[in-house]
Amino acid sequence: MRTAFDFTPYRRSTVGFDRLFNLLESGLREDDGYPPFDIVREGEDSYRITLAIAGFAPDEIEVVAQQNQLTVTGKRAGDDDQRDYLHRGIATRAFERRFQLADFIEVGQARFENGLLSIELRRVVPEAMKPRRIEIGGGDPAQGRIGNPRAAA
Structure with a gap:
């Protein structure tokens, strides 16, 4: 059994980290583990989630x-009620x-x-967020400044 951790002192002293604290708190909650799943990193920016269902x-x-x-989400159709199970070991609950x-x-x-649901995930970073190389120029230091009225003239 996991013990709950109180993030209240950290929430009071930080700004903009609410989503992070919510994720941490939701990760501490118990779940029933159904259905079981794997998360696999297949490459630098690709992942796969596989659920056994x-x-x-x-x-x-x-x-x-x-x-x-x-x-x-999985929800079974109610057609198994007519069967007379002697043992039911395959979980098919919603x-x-x-x-x-x-x-x-x-x-x-x-x-x-074969009873496995595989979902592909990919990290796609927008071009504006990727690092870019800035060329270094020479000459007049006033040239090329952002918002410089002389450079625009």
């Missing part, structure tokens, strides 16, 4: 990406699993094979 059909699963959150995504993570293709 045996007993579900592809049309009973919904994958929704909204802002920085990925939600996978579920909702949420994943908090970092900035610039895009959700790609989702595939369902």
Whole structure:
């Protein structure tokens, strides 16, 4: 059992970190672990989430990406009530699993094979956010200044 950590003192002394503290607090909450999943880094900027959801059909699963959150929901159709189970070990209960995504993570293709749902993720950093090399010029120090009225004339 995990013990809760109180972030209140840190919330009072910081500005703009509410989302980070919310993520940390939600990570401390217990969940039932269903369905089990793996997160794999496949490359520098590519990831894959794989959920084990045996007993579900592809049309009973919904994958929704909204802002920085990925939600996978599964709800079985109620046709198994006619069967007389002697043992029922495959969990087919309804579920909702949420994943908090970092900035610039895009959700790609989702595939369902052999009871495993695989969702591809990719980090796409906009060109404006990437580092760029600045050329060093010579000559008049007033030339090339941002907002310099002489350079515009």
